Every structure is written in C-alpha cells, then in structure tokens.
Amino acid sequence: MTNQIYPCLWFDGQAQAAAKFYCSIFKNSKITADNQMVVTFELNGKKFMGLNGGPHFKFNEAVSFVVDCDTQEEIDNYWSKLTADGGSEGTCGWLKDKFGVSWQIVPTVLPKLLSNPDKAQNVMQAYMKMKKFDIRELENA
Structure with a gap:
C-alpha cells in the first residue's frame, strides 16, 4: 500500500520488548519485522513501528x-x-x-x-x- 500512515514510537532500547508486550494484549496482533534498531508490528491489524532511538525523547x-x-x-x-x-x-x-x-x-x-x-x-x-x-x-x- 502506498502512502500508508502509521505511528513510529521512539524507545530507549525497549522497542522489541514493547512490541511483544503490546502484541500480547491486543487480538489480531503480530510482529512483522525486527532488527536491533527497528521493529514493526500490528495491533488489531494496524501498523506500528518501534524505534530504538536512545534517551533523547520521552x-x-x-x-x-x-x-x-x-x-x-x-x-x-x-x-x-x-x-x-x-x-x-x-x-x-x-x-x-x-x-x-x-x-x-x-x-x-x-x-x-x-x-x-x-x-x-x-x-x-x-x-x-x-x-x-x-x-x-x-x-x-
């Protein structure tokens, strides 16, 4: 899908843990891609991205x-x-x-x-x- 809009959540090294946590709570949820820097996941079928960006933003x-x-x-x-x-x-x-x-x-x-x-x-x-x-x-x- 072109021009898809979805949120990117900035974490301090916890993006993978957060994605697993959220996917365990919401139905129709899964991790779709994962590396050390970025994890993409779906919650109730909606796309999210988690970024391990460091401690700069809260x-x-x-x-x-x-x-x-x-x-x-x-x-x-x-x-x-x-x-x-x-x-x-x-x-x-x-x-x-x-x-x-x-x-x-x-x-x-x-x-x-x-x-x-x-x-x-x-x-x-x-x-x-x-x-x-x-x-x-x-x-x-």
Whole structure:
C-alpha cells in the first residue's frame, strides 16, 4: 500500500520488548519485522513501528492511543494489562503503560451518554472523578 500512515514510537532500547508486550494484549496482533534498531508490528491489524532511538525523547500525553471498549470486562482487561509492571493510572480513562506510552480506555457508550441533554452534566461529573471508567456508574449518573 502506498502512502500508508502509521505511528513510529521512539524507545530507549525497549522497542522489541514493547512490541511483544503490546502484541500480547491486543487480538489480531503480530510482529512483522525486527532488527536491533527497528521493529514493526500490528495491533488489531494496524501498523506500528518501534524505534530504538536512545534517551533523547520521552513519551507524554500529547499523543495517546484510544481503545474503544464495548463492555466493562474489556475496560478491566486492557486497564489491568496496560498498567501492569510499572504502568500508572491517570484520570478520566487515561493511563500510562510501563514504557510511558499514554492510552485512553474508553467505553463506546460514552458519546451517547454525553449527547443526552438530560444526563450529560451528571455523566461528565461522574467520569471526572474516575480513573478507570465504570460503565454502570456512568449509565446511572
């Protein structure tokens, strides 16, 4: 495919470990090429590249990956796996994994709840207090 666009993630010597970690979490994922400098991989069929670029740059929240989840079980699964072994919880569905990459684990029902004029304010107040999203609590807000 020409002109394919995909993210390149800059790691300090951990690109292969990160690719293996992410491929173990997401279905339909695999490492497609690997050498000491660069690893390419697919997560849910989407292409990524990991670069062992050194300590010059660090990840921050300016870029994050959003994972849409239909069920609480999906949210719980991704949340626990991505925060494992040194990851950290943020607020409003945000987290950082052990490599410092930011993720948003979001219920697919959230836009619908926020578009309901009778519930939107309560839903927003509820999720602003959350770290990991709780679908039932959002629906009951």
